[in-house]
Amino acid sequence: xxxxxxxxxxxxxxxxxxxxxxxxxxxxxxxxxxxxxxxxxxxxxxxxxxxxxxxxxxxxxxxxxxxxxxxxxxxxxxxxxxxxxxxxxxxxxxxxxxxxxxxxxxxxxxxxxxxxxxxx
Amino acid sequence: xxxxxxxxxxxxxxxxxxxxxxxxxxxxxxxxxxxxxxxxxxxxxxxxxxxxxxxxxxxxxxxxxxxxxxxxxxxxxxxxxxxxxxxxxxxxxxxxxxxxxxxxxx
Numbered sequence: 001x002x003x004x005x006x007x008x009x010x011x012x013x014x015x016x017x018x019x020x021x022x023x024x025x026x027x028x029x030x031x032x033x034x035x036x037x038x039x040x041x042x043x044x045x046x047x048x049x050x051x052x053x054x055x056x057x058x059x060x061x062x063x064x065x066x067x068x069x070x071x072x073x074x075x076x077x078x079x080x081x082x083x084x085x086x087x088x089x090x091x092x093x094x095x096x097x098x099x100x101x102x103x104x105x106x107x108x109x110x111x112x113x114x115x116x117x118x119x120x
Numbered sequence: 121x122x123x124x125x126x127x128x129x130x131x132x133x134x135x136x137x138x139x140x141x142x143x144x145x146x147x148x149x150x151x152x153x154x155x156x157x158x159x160x161x162x163x164x165x166x167x168x169x170x171x172x173x174x175x176x177x178x179x180x181x182x183x184x185x186x187x188x189x190x191x192x193x194x195x196x197x198x199x200x201x202x203x204x205x206x207x208x209x210x211x212x213x214x215x216x217x218x219x220x221x222x223x224x225x226x
Contacts, residue, residue, distance in 0.1 A: 006160075037217075045157075095163070097163075105215070106165060108165050
């Protein structure tokens with residue numbers, strides 16, 4: 001079955017960087033885009049960006065431009081999201097989600113999320 | 121930037137019909153999707169392409185989209201449907217989420 005398995009929880013200090021991984025299985029990795037979405041405690045969903053695993057092209061939400069980097073490793077069917085210059089407001093659950101592009105552009109499978117805590 | 125607006129909360133009695141709206145400029149010209157999220161869980165896709173249901177989603181979930189408003193309708197609402205619901209659209213190569221609607225079944 002289609003699965004997205006994310007890396008474990010992280011605790012970081014302000015100013016540091018965090019790199020979260022998302023390993024895909026159960027489908028052809030390069031056939032679907034991957035999104036990153038975060039959710040701060042008690043808040044709604046916030047889209048961070050998207051990566052095309054086939055060629056590695058990315059598109060980031062304007063809010064995160066210059067601070068986020070999404071990459072992929074096709075040999076392990078894994079995508080990565082690195083967020084730098086962390087601040088307390090970045091404390092959130094970070095989700096990867098498989099994207100169906102074309103007619104509709106929606107996310108049909110989600111990972112379980114990775115909790116990132118930013119605290120001094 | 122594009123915005124989607126949802127009511128913060130909707131209440132419904134068990135067995136009745138719940139309607140959750142999502143408003144955005146000319147939203148009917150785009151496709152809307154809906155996600156259900158229960159506390160402590162990841163979001164789950166319940167409607168895509170305005171009105172399509174993924175496999176495994178009960179028939180009581182339906183959707184429509186016209187003009188400036190997309191609507192998620194849950195017929196014969198059950199206690200298990202109590203959750204947060206988010207609409208989503210694609211605009212200018214970016215994903216936009218609504219703020220979410222807490223559905224209470226009481």
